[in-house]
Amino acid sequence: MVERRADERRAEERRAGGEATEQVVSESRTDRLRIRAAWMYFVEQMTQNEIADVLGVGRVTIVRMLAEARSRNEVKITIESELLEIVRLERALEKTFGLQQALVAPLTAASADPIPAIAAKTGMFLSDAMKSGMQVGVGWGNTLFHTLPFISAKSLTDFKVISLLGGVGVARRVNPAEFAWRFAQIFQGDGYLMPTPAVVDSVETKIALIERCGLQEVFEMADALDAVLLSVGGIASATTFSRGGFLREADREALLARGAVGDLLFHFYDRNGDLVDHPVNNHVMSVDVDRLRKAPIRILTSGGAEKTDALLGAMNLIAPTILITDEESARRILAAVSES
DSSP states (O other), X not given: OHHHHHHHHHHHHHHHHHHHHHHHHHHHHHHHHHHHHHHHHHTSOOOHHHHHHHHTSOHHHHHHHHHHHHHTTOOOOOOOSTHHHHHHHHHHHHHHXXXXXXXXXXXXXXXXXXXXXXXXXXXXXXXXXXXXXXXXXXXXXXXXXXXXXXXXXXXXXXXEEEEOBOOOSSOOSSOHXXXXXXXXXXXXXXXXXXXXXXXXXXXXXXXXXXXXXXOHHHHHHGGGOSEEEEOOEESSSOOHHHHTTOSOHHXXXXXXXXXXXXXXXXXXXXXXXXXXXXXXXXXXXXXXXHHHTTSSEEEEEOOOGGGHHHHHHHHHHTOOSEEEEEHHHHHHHHHHHHHO
C-alpha cells in the first residue's frame, strides 16, 4: 500500500515536471517567434502580411506580437545621426515657445556666419508654404534678402505681397521695397509697396501720408493677411537700420537706455516684448504690431549671437507660429529661457 502511494506520487511528480517542461518550451518558442517577428518588421522592413506568411501565423497574431515586443521593451529604436541634435532643438523650441513649427539650420562651425544657413532654410520653407490666393505681408533685412536665391520660382494665382514698411530715400541693395517686389516676382504675384520714407519727422506727417497719399489701402490689406514674413534686428551694434542711416547714434543710445534689445519693422522693444517709450516707435512708417499678430501664419527668421535678446523679445511681441533660426542661436535662446 505504501509502495503504491509512493509510485503514484512519483508518477504525479513526473507528470508535473513534464507539464512544466512543456510550458517552458512553449514560452521559449513563443519568445523566439515574437523576437523574429519584431526583427523582420523593424529591421528588415517587412510588412505584417509578409511576416505572417513566413512564420505561418495569422496577421492578427503578428500585430499582437509586435505590440507585446514593445510593451516588454524588447524593441528600442535609436537614431544615430548628427541631425538628431537638430531635431531635439526644434522640438525644444516648439515646446518652450508654443510654436507650430521650428526649423533649425545646422552650421559648419559654431563661429560660422548663420545668415547663409538660415536663408537657405527659410527659402526652402517658403517654396512650399506659399500658395495661390494668399495675401502675405513682408518685412525686410539682410536675412530676408538672402533668402531670395533659395526660393523656387513658381506661378501662383491671386497671390499678393504687401510691404509692411516704408521704403528708403536712396536706392540700396537691401531695402523694404526691393525685397517685397522681388519676392512677389518669384511667385508672379502682385506687389503692394509703401512709397514713403522709413521714418518721418512727426506723428502728424505719418497720419497725413496714410490718409492723403493712398496708403490707406495698404494698411487695410494688412488687416486681412494670411501670413507675415519677418526678421528682427539687434541694436547693441550696427544693424541694417543704423547702417542705412535711419537711426542716429544718439537715438540708438537712448533706446538702449530704455531697455531696447531689438526692432521688428523699426518697432523697438525690450526683452519682454514690450515696445519701449521712444518717439521713433511713433514715427516709423510701418504696419503696427497688433495688425501683424492677426495673421494666422507668422514666420520669424533670424539668428546670430547679437540677436539672442532680440529673438527672446520677439517671441512675446509677435508670438510667431513658425521660427527659423540656426543651431547656435537656438541653443542660446533656450539657455537664456532656462536661466531666467
